[in-house]
Structures are given as C-alpha cells and as structure tokens.
Amino acid sequence: MNNNYEKKTTRKFHVKSIQAVITFVFAVLIAGIIIIVGVLSYYTTGNIVKDNSTENVYQLVRQVNYNIEYYLGNVEDIALSFQYNKDIQAFLLYDSDNNEELAKNIREQLNTVIETRTDVNSIALISDTGKVVINNHNLKIKDDIDLNEQMWYQKALSTGKFEVSDSHVQNLLVGKYDWVVSCSTVLKKPDNQEFMGMLLIDINYNIIEDMVSKIVLGDKGYIFIINEEGNIVYHPKQQLLYSNIKEENIELILNSNDGNVTVEEDGLEKQYTIATSKYSGWRVVGAVYIEDILKYKPYLRNFFVIMSLIAVSVAIIIAILVSSHILSPIKGILEGMKRFQDGDLDINIKIKQENEISEIAKAFNSMTGRIKTLVSKNKEIEKAKRKSELKALQSQINPHFLYNTLDSIVWMSEAGKNNSVIKMTSSLAKLFRISISKGKEFITIKEEIEHIESYLTIQKVRYGDKLQYEIIANEKLLNYKIIKIVIQPIVENAIYHGIKKLSGQGKIKITIDRIENRILIKVEDNGMGMDRETIKKVLENKNEKGKKLGGVGIKNVDDRIKLNYGDDYGICFESELFEGTIVKIWLPLEK
Amino acid sequence: MNKKSILVILIIVLTVITFIAIMKTVEVINRKEFARPIVYVVVKSVDPDVEFWEVAKSGANVAGIELGVDVVWLGPRAETDVDEQINIVNEVILKKPDAIVLAASDFTRLQDTAEKIMDSNITLVTLDSEVQTSYEHSFVATNNIEAAKEAARKMAEVIGEEGKVAIISHVFGVSTAIDRERGFREEINTYENIQLIDKMFYSDADTKKSYRETLNMLEEFPGIKGIFGTNETTAVGIGRAVKDKGLAGKVKVIGFDSNKELVQLIEEGVIDAVMIQKPFNMGYMGIKKAVEEYQNDKAEKKFIDTGSVLITKENLYEKENQKLIFPFAK
Numbered sequence: 001m002n003n004n005y006e007k008k009t010t011r012k013f014h015v016k017s018i019q020a021v022i023t024f025v026f027a028v029l030i031a032g033i034i035i036i037v038g039v040l041s042y043y044t045t046g047n048i049v050k051d052n053s054t055e056n057v058y059q060l061v062r063q064v065n066y067n068i069e070y071y072l073g074n075v076e077d078i079a080l081s082f083q084y085n086k087d088i089q090a091f092l093l094y095d096s097d098n099n100e101e102l103a104k105n106i107r108e109q110l111n112t113v114i115e116t117r118t119d120v121n122s123i124a125l126i127s128d129t130g131k132v133v134i135n136n137h138n139l140k141i142k143d144d145i146d147l148n149e150q151m152w153y154q155k156a157l158s159t160g161k162f163e164v165s166d167s168h169v170q171n172l173l174v175g176k177y178d179w180v181v182s183c184s185t186v187l188k189k190p191d192n193q194e195f196m197g198m199l200l201i202d203i204n205y206n207i208i209e210d211m212v213s214k215i216v217l218g219d220k221g222y223i224f225i226i227n228e229e230g231n232i233v234y235h236p237k238q239q240l241l242y243s244n245i246k247e248e249n250i251e252l253i254l255n256s257n258d259g260n261v262t263v264e265e266d267g268l269e270k271q272y273t274i275a276t277s278k279y280s281g282w283r284v285v286g287a288v289y290i291e292d293i294l295k296y297k298p299y300l301r302n303f304f305v306i307m308s309l310i311a312v313s314v315a316i317i318i319a320i321l322v323s324s325h326i327l328s329p330i331k332g333i334l335e336g337m338k339r340f341q342d343g344d345l346d347i348n349i350k351i352k353q354e355n356e357i358s359e360i361a362k363a364f365n366s367m368t369g370r371i372k373t374l375v376s377k378n379k380e381i382e383k384a385k386r387k388s389e390l391k392a393l394q395s396q397i398n399p400h401f402l403y404n405t406l407d408s409i410v411w412m413s414e415a416g417k418n419n420s421v422i423k424m425t426s427s428l429a430k431l432f433r434i435s436i437s438k439g440k441e442f443i444t445i446k447e448e449i450e451h452i453e454s455y456l457t458i459q460k461v462r463y464g465d466k467l468q469y470e471i472i473a474n475e476k477l478l479n480y481k482i483i484k485i486v487i488q489p490i491v492e493n494a495i496y497h498g499i500k501k502l503s504g505q506g507k508i509k510i511t512i513d514r515i516e517n518r519i520l521i522k523v524e525d526n527g528m529g530m531d532r533e534t535i536k537k538v539l540e541n542k543n544e545k546g547k548k549l550g551g552v553g554i555k556n557v558d559d560r561i562k563l564n565y566g567d568d569y570g571i572c573f574e575s576e577l578f579e580g581t582i583v584k585i586w587l588p589l590e591k
Numbered sequence: 592m593n594k595k596s597i598l599v600i601l602i603i604v605l606t607v608i609t610f611i612a613i614m615k616t617v618e619v620i621n622r623k624e625f626a627r628p629i630v631y632v633v634v635k636s637v638d639p640d641v642e643f644w645e646v647a648k649s650g651a652n653v654a655g656i657e658l659g660v661d662v663v664w665l666g667p668r669a670e671t672d673v674d675e676q677i678n679i680v681n682e683v684i685l686k687k688p689d690a691i692v693l694a695a696s697d698f699t700r701l702q703d704t705a706e707k708i709m710d711s712n713i714t715l716v717t718l719d720s721e722v723q724t725s726y727e728h729s730f731v732a733t734n735n736i737e738a739a740k741e742a743a744r745k746m747a748e749v750i751g752e753e754g755k756v757a758i759i760s761h762v763f764g765v766s767t768a769i770d771r772e773r774g775f776r777e778e779i780n781t782y783e784n785i786q787l788i789d790k791m792f793y794s795d796a797d798t799k800k801s802y803r804e805t806l807n808m809l810e811e812f813p814g815i816k817g818i819f820g821t822n823e824t825t826a827v828g829i830g831r832a833v834k835d836k837g838l839a840g841k842v843k844v845i846g847f848d849s850n851k852e853l854v855q856l857i858e859e860g861v862i863d864a865v866m867i868q869k870p871f872n873m874g875y876m877g878i879k880k881a882v883e884e885y886q887n888d889k890a891e892k893k894f895i896d897t898g899s900v901l902i903t904k905e906n907l908y909e910k911e912n913q914k915l916i917f918p919f920a921k
Contacts, residue, residue, distance in 0.1 A: 142858075169913045177851055177917050220657050231910065237653055239871040239918075242911040243898055306612035313605040320597065 019323040026319030031312040038304035046294055053293045054260055057217055057273045061286040064223060065275040067211055072183070072280055075120075076162045078113055079185040079199050082125070085109065092127045092187065092197040103133045110135035121170070121180050121202040125187075126153075128197060140174045147172075153198060156184035164280040166231040167205050179205035181233070208234055212284075218292030228281035230254050253285055262290075329357040333364060345372045385563045388556050389441065408461050420461060427457040437484055441564075442590075445512060445519070446478040452487045452510065459495055466506055467499060473512040477519060482587050483564050489557050490523045490571070490583045493538065498527020498581055514589065518569070521585040529577040539573075554583070561587065627661050630881050631683045632692040632874075633676060634666040635720070641670070642850060643823070643870045644694075646918040647718075650874030651692075658882045666694075670796055671762065673697045680704045690714035690881035692731075695722040698766040714885040718877040719870075721766040729884060731877040731895045733868040735767050738899040739774025739821075742845050742866045745901055746779065746817045749843045749863045753784035754816030757808055759792040759801055759829060761822040771821040771847060788812055794825040801828025806836070815842060823848035826865060830856040849902060849916050857904050864903045867915050872897040 082088055087109065091102045106125060114120040114135060124141075125133040132141050147153055150172070156163040165182040180202035187197045212223045212234050224235040230250040232238055240246035249263050253274055261272045269290035276283050329352065336349040347368055349361040405428055412420045434451040437443050443451075449471060456469045491508060499506025509524040530538065538554045558571040565588050575581040632651055634644045648664050655662035665683065667675035673696045683691055684707060691708050693715060695701040705722040708715045717730045746756060758775055760768045772791075779787050792808055794801035801820065805828060809815060818833070820826035826846025830853065833842050839861040846853055846865040856862040876895050884890045906912055 168910075169908060169917045171908050175851075175855060177854060179913075179917065179919075219659060239650070239869065239914050240653070240875060242914065243869060243872050245872060245875070302612070302615065306609070309608050309612060310605065313601065313608060317601050317605070320601070 019320070019327055022323035022326070023316060023319035026322070027312055027315045030315035031308060034308050034311045038308060042297075042300055042304055045300060046297060049296070050290070050293055053218075053288070054271065054273065057221070057271075057286045057288050058260070058275070060215065060217070061223065061273045061275045061284050064212060064215065065277050065282075065284040068208065068225075068282065068284065069277050069279045071119075071207070071211075072164055072277075075183050075201055075203060076185070078120075078123075079162060079183065079201060081113075082110075082199055083187055084190065088125060088187065089190065089196070091125070091131075091133070093189065099131075103131075106133045107135060107137060119204050119207040121178055121204045122173070122200075123202075124172075124200040126198040126200065128195060134173075139176065141172055142174050145172060147198075152182040152184040152200060156186050156198060157195070160186050160188075164227075164282070166227045166229075166233045167208065170202055178202070181205055181208060205234075217286055217288045219289075219295065220292055221286065221288040223284060223286050224248070226250060226253065226283050226285065228254075228283075233282060248287075253283060326357075329353070329355075329361065333357070333361050336361075336364065336368075340368055345375065381563055385560065388560045388563065391556050404462065405458050408458075412461070424458060424461050427454040430454040431458065435485060441483060442481040443484040444478065445473065445480050445482060448482060448484065448487060449473055449478075449512070451485065452491060455488050455491060456508070463495070463499070463506070466502075467495065467508070468505060469508040469510070471510045471512075473510075474514055477512055477514055479591065480519060481590055482519065483560055486557055486561070486585055486587070487521060487523065489553060490585065493554055494523060494525040494527060494581065494583070497530065497534070497538075498525040501528050502526075517589050519587040519589055521587065523583040523585070524580065526580040529579050529581055530573070530575040531577055535573045535575060539571075557585070561585070627659060628689040628882065628885065629661045629663060629686075630655070630690045630692060630878055631663045631665060631686070631688045632694075632718070632877065633680050633683060634664070634694045634718070635676070635696045636668060636670040637664065637666040638668050638670075642918060643848060643868075647870040647874035647877075649918075650871035650876075651878045652874075653871075654875040654878035654882075658879065660689075660878065660882055662878060663688075667696070670696060673700050677701060677704050680708065684708055684711050684713065687711070688713060690716065690885045692716045692718050692877045692881050693722065694718040695720045695766070698764055698769065699723045714881055716877055716881040716884065719767065719873060727892045729880050729892045729895065731873060731880055731897060732767075733873070733899050734894075734896040735770035736774035736777075737896075738847070738866045738868070739771040739819075740778035741899070741901055742771075742819060742847065742864070743775045743778035745864045745903075746775075746819060746843065746845050747782050747785060749845075750785070750816040752782050755786045755788060755812060755814060756817040756819065757788040757790075757792065757812065757815055758819045758821065759794055759804055759808070759825050761794055761796045761820075761825050763793050763795075768821055775819050775821075788815070794820070794822075794828055796822060796824050798824045798828040798831070801825045802832045803828075805829045805832035809833075809836060809838070809842070817843040817845065820844065820846045822846075823850055823853065826862065827852050827856075830862045834859070834861045851917075854907065854916060857902070857907060860904070864901055866899050867902050867912075868899050869897050869915060871914075871918065 085106075087102055087105050091099065091106055110123045110125070110133070114123055122139060123135045126147055130147060132147075134141070141147075151168075152163065152165045155165070162183065162185040165184070167179060167181055169177050170180045170182065171177070183201040183203060185199050186195055187199055188194060189196045208225070212225060213236060215223050217223065222236050225233040226235075227233055230253075232241065235241060235248070237246050241248055247265070249272075252261060252263065253272055256272070256274055258274050258276055261274070263270050263272065271288045271290060273286040273288065274283055275285075332349055336347045340347045345368065348365055351358045351361050405424070409421055409424050409428075412424065430450060431454040434443065434447055434454070437447070453471065456467070460467050460469070487510060491510070494508055495506070499508070507526045509522075511520075511522045511524075513520055513522075539558065554571060561570050569586045569588060572584050572586075573581060574584070632648075634647065636644055639645060644666070651662045651664065654660075665679050667679065669675075676696045677700070680691070680693065680701070681704065691713055693701070693705060693708070695705065695717060698721065701722045702724050705715060705717070705724050705728075706726055709726045709728065715726075715728045717728060717732075719732045721730055721732070750756065756779060758772055760772050762768055776787060779785055788808075790811075792804045794804060801824060805818065808818070809832070818829050820829045823846070826844065826848070827850065829844050829846070833839055833844055834856070836842075839859065844856075844862045846862055847867075849865045849867050853862060853865055857865065876897055880895060884892070900912060900915060902912060902916060907916065
C-alpha cells in the first residue's frame, strides 16, 4: 500500500518537473535574451551619448576659444592702429616742447577708440623714458611703481609681439583695483624697427568671464582657462584651488594636446576637453563629470529592469501555457494508464488533437483493447480448462465402471480369490488417488504410468487373457510433468472400441518417449480399428451410442492438451479397419 | 487550482510588478528633478555692498551646483538687525528645509532659534559666527582666535615688541568679536614689553563711530603704538583717523578683513596689515558640510577652519591673494 502511494507521487512529481523545466528554460531563455540585449543597448547607448556629449563639449570649448581669439585679435588691431600714429611717434621719439599738447591729443585719440567700448578698461602709452599717457586724465599712475618690472611689460619686450597676460588686478593706477587682462605690444620705430615705446590695453576681465562663466556643461561641469604657464585666467573655483580645497590637474592639461583627457576627482571621473589658442597660448578647458553626462543612465537602467521584469513575467505565463498545453494530453495518458493499472480495462483515452502525443494515446488505446480481448479469451480458456478437467475427473467416478469393478471384486471375493481382491481394490484406490492428485493439474509421467497401470490392472481382471498390455517408458522422462489423465481415456477407448469387439486376444502397447523436444505417448492396439467416420466422431466426443458409456473421451484429452499447451500439441489417430489403431499424444517437454 | 486561476493570479502579479516599477521610476524622477534638496542660508546681511557675504554667496552657489542642491540665500539687510534675522529663521523653519546654514548675528540671542532648528530635525550648520548652544552641530568659520593671534604677532613685530596697544572691537556680543579680542589679547600678553589697554572700544561695525572712537582713544592714551581693529569697517575708521591725525606710520594699525579703501591705506602705509578671511571657501564649505550632514546622519559634527591670510603691502598682489582681496571684477 505504502509502496503504491510512493509510486504515484513520484509519477506526479515527474510531470510537474517537466513543466517546471519547460517553464524555467523558457523564462531563462527570454529573460537571458532581454538582459543581454538590454545590457548591450544600455552600454551602446551610454557610449553613443558619451561620445556625442564629448563632441558637443569639444565644439563648445573650441567655440569659446575661437571667440576669445577673435576678440583678442580685435584688440591687437586696435594696438596696431596706433603703431603708425604720427602724434604717438612724435611723442615717443622727440622730446619736444609741445609735449603737453601732444599728450593731450594722444589722450583724446586713445579715448576716442575706447570711449564706446565697455570692454576696454584703459589704454596707456609708455615711452622708453617712462613717460605715460593714459586715455583718461583722471587716472594716475602710482608714484612708486616701476613699469619695467611689470610682467606684461617684460613679456612684450622680450618677444617683441602682441602679448596677453593672465587675469590679474591692475595695480598701476591710484585708487583703482580692477581685474584686467593686460594686452601689451611694443611700438617700433618706423625706420629701423627698434623699440620706441609700449602700448598697454587693459581689457575688462568681465568680458572674458562672461564668455565662459555662463556656459554650463551638464549639471556640474564648467569651463576654465589657463595660460601657457599654467596660471589661471579664469576658473569658477579659483579660490578653492588656491586654498587646496579643490585641485585641477594643470600639469596634465599643459602636457596634453587638444582633445580629451580623463582624470579622477573624489572618486568621480572627470573629463577635460582642451582647446589651445595658438594666438594667446591660452588653453580653454571644459571640465565635465562623466556621471553628469550619463545621468540618464539610472532611468535607462530602470527602464530595462522594468522591461525585463515584464518580459520575464510574460515568458513565465507563456511557458506555463505552452507546457500545460503539451503536457495535458500526457497527463490524460498517465491518468488512463493509472486507471488501467488499477484494473479498469474499459479505459479509452480521449484524443483532442492529432499530434505525436495523440499517437501514443492511440497506441495505448489499441493496446488496452487487445489486452482486454486477450484477458477475456484467457478467461474463457480457463473456464474451458476447468470444465474439461472436471469432466475428466467425473469420468473416473463413472458409475458403470465403478459398478463393474465392484461387481468383479464381489465376485472374486465370493470365489475366494483373496489376492485378486486385494490387487483389484488397491488398484482402484490408486486409480482414484492419482486422478484426484490433491487437485493438482499436472502430475509426473511416473504417476501417469501408475494411473494407467492401475486402470489396466482392473480391466485385466475383467477381460482376463483377452487383454494384453505393455508399457514402455523412457526412464529419463519419468520425472517430467504432464497434465493428468491423458492416457487412460485413450486406453479406455482402445478397450471399448478396439478390443472388446475383438474375437481374439487384444493387445495394447503404450510407449512413452522423447521426440526432439516433445514427449510422444503412443497407444497402439490391435483392435477393430476405426474408419474415418468413427475417428471424427471420437474426436468430436460423440460415441455411436451417445454418451452412455460416459467416458470422458478423446476429445476431452485433446481439448485439455490444447488449452494447456497450445495447438502445437494434441492427439492424432492412425487407424486401419480390422488392423488396429495408433493414437499419438504429443506433449511438451516440461519439468 | 486550475489553469485559469493561475493565469489570473499571474496577470495580477504582473500588473502589480509593472505598477510598482512605474511608481519607482516616478519616484526617482521626482527626487532628481523636482525635489532637489534645498539648503537655506541665513546670513547677517544681504546688503550687496557687504562684500564679505556676497563672496560667501558665490562660494555657496558653486557648492550648490557641484552638489546638486538649491541654495536659498536670506538675511536681514543690516548686520545689527538681530530680531529680523530671528524672524527670517523662524519663517525658514516652517518650510521644513533639509538644512539651514546660519551666521548668527548674536551669540546669545539666537540660541533659542538655533535650538528650534535642530529640534525640528533640520540639519544646522553655523557659519562664520557661532551661536550659544549645547546642541552638537558643525561650525564653519575662520578660526578667529588663531587669526587674531597671528595679527597680534604681526602687531608685536611692527611696533618693535614694545609699547601700548589697543583693540577696537566691532559689535559687542558677537562671537567673531569675542574670539578676535580673545586671541589678540592672549597672544599680545605673551610679550613682556607690550601693554594692552584695559579699556574696550566698540565701533558697532560703523566706520564713523570707529573713527570717533579712535580719535578719542588717541587723545585719552597718547603714545599708543598700535591699534587692532576687529573688522573691516572698524579698521577703515581707525585708518582714516590715524591718517587724518598725521600719525601714519607712527601708530601702527592692523585690521581684519579688507576692502578697496583698506588696500589703499595699506599701499599708503597707514595700515600695516590686515587679516583676511576666505568667505568664498566659507560659503562653499558651509553648504558642503550641511549637505554631507543631512545626507549622512553619522557625519562627524565638527569645526571647520576655512583659513585666513595676513596681507601686507608686500604680498598684496600675489596671485593667490588677489582673489581674496579683490573678489569681484568690478
């Protein structure tokens, strides 16, 4: 019982596990594909966006650089316009009497140039002797200042070109502390190109700052400018840099070409985009935090995660549907098999759809059908067997035979033939004992021989010398088993049909031998013999006098042999009228 | 359980998952786009002429951009308007911001207000001027005691380590004034031959009053060799008075903080040195500390020294100092 239960659960589990496997594989497959596609597109999009925005930043930085260059070029043009100014030449080259007048003229000219411009803070003309003219007469040079020591002065003097300083507070003028970018250029003598004087144009630093400070790169990105020495021209966090709260990798920028370099700052990736002005030597640097560029990434990632979740759920549903669709007919088959196993032979699995599984169901259905017919056939055989066996047994208690035998015993005892009575009685007892054989179906050949001997002993008493018999059996076969009461009906038949009517001595010869793999029991008599008609009747179990003799008959033996061993075995007759009959009983060789 | 009910359950689960996912995304977007953290900064003065706070504001804005927070800059117009500052802070508390950065106009009078901020579970960082409270909080400021000690050492140096010196303080009761007085006093007392005048002078952060007080002092204590002015306006008043009295170079002046006039007075030799603070860094660090604390409860509450520099005629135009002395282009 317990074992049975286990079997059932195991089977159920298997079906479920197939479904689980299909569902799992399906879900993993879809989820896997989506995750791979998602991850790939996530990174691809990430890189594309990164490249795009890097490119944008580069364009922007270059644009800023261009604007600055253009602007400084414009300032240089102003400077150059004074190079060939006659008044300026006169003022610088000749120490004439009307110097005051000249200075006033120059001041006015300088002022005219920048009057309308808010971007230029001041213009100053400085002679080699230290005379200074500034565009505004209110502006005074500090007394203690040494112009030759000023950075912008030295720079222009050493290169002889138009020079741009970094941003600084101009400390030249009394009471003025303006942030400027100083542009200085050397004015040369028209004849020999020698140093004549210096022109200083101070640009309002606001101009530079305005060009850069309002540009926003992402959330946190910014633009800054350094000059070729690495000094800061503009930086939104300049004070933090000087206080070492923030750091900018100036050295790296100076050593890098235009383009991008990446550095790390407080664990964040920061990208510098550099554009160098060949004109001023300034480097415009865009600083962008990669995190900023990729700030959409969490959204994208969430999107992909959501899509994956939905896809996996859909995949699981589809997988369950598909697997149950595939497995439901299998479940039907299993259900059918189980019921069949439990003994329901009428089971017929319903087929809903034609496919491979329905083929299995069909095969199962036809198999059960066949089994059902076989079983019923088998039942019938069993029934027939019982019936014929019963008949065979009944025949042994044939009242006629018993009456004759008992009559003989009475007669013999009256005649005082004690030995014969003993022999007769013991033979009769043996005959019945073997016939019944404790209800066994099969007995050994040895027992069968004893049985027939008992029978012949009894008949011998009745028939006396008219009946002669001989039994020859292969010793080796004595322990082989055959169905019981096979020989006796044949012998009975031989006596009643062959020998009884015979005027002379009747002889019965029984031989038991092995022919190949079969047992052959031959019963020969020298009786009247039988014509075909009689043989047929005998085989059909019809005596010419009906069933009065009550013998179980040849037919019963043949039937029993065939029921037990199949159609390959049985009885056959060879008979010649007035010559005798040979009955051959074929049986299988079985221990 | 039949197939249909499984299907129904799965569809419900799926819907729930999708719903949760969408809610989550919306939440993330909200947090990122519409709910940027807000840090309120209440300073002593929002007068655009008070350069110190304007510079601090630009530092705070830089930090705001860098950290992705909104910085709201508030305060009374006049530095002495303590009541107005208390009112402003109270209004800010009602808005339940993530953090408040406070530069207290008065060391004691803002105690209740400051404690109310922290009682409302709002992060408080004090900036520049401390408030009196036993509550633990961070304080971002110049180390005024140390800065004043350095000023005292400079004073000792310029007066030749002997003679009488005096302090004119800006506002009575303000923590910066208290600390600067204390630092200067402690350090100057280590010089045997220097005597610090006992009498305290207050300018009330007013140039004119400082000027008058200086004149009074010079009259009351002739032969004084050095005066330390504890803030910008005070130092200007002292400088003007000394200059007008023709005592430039004879009476040494050391100030605290700077402006254009002070720079000119330094260049003229009237004022010998000023201690300058780093308001840009102060604004920046104040916001940064506030954000750090409200984002992380376990962040250490501490004093952050934003640093100071002694400026003399010699280092006035050094690259690193230009931005400190002249923070704006115009």
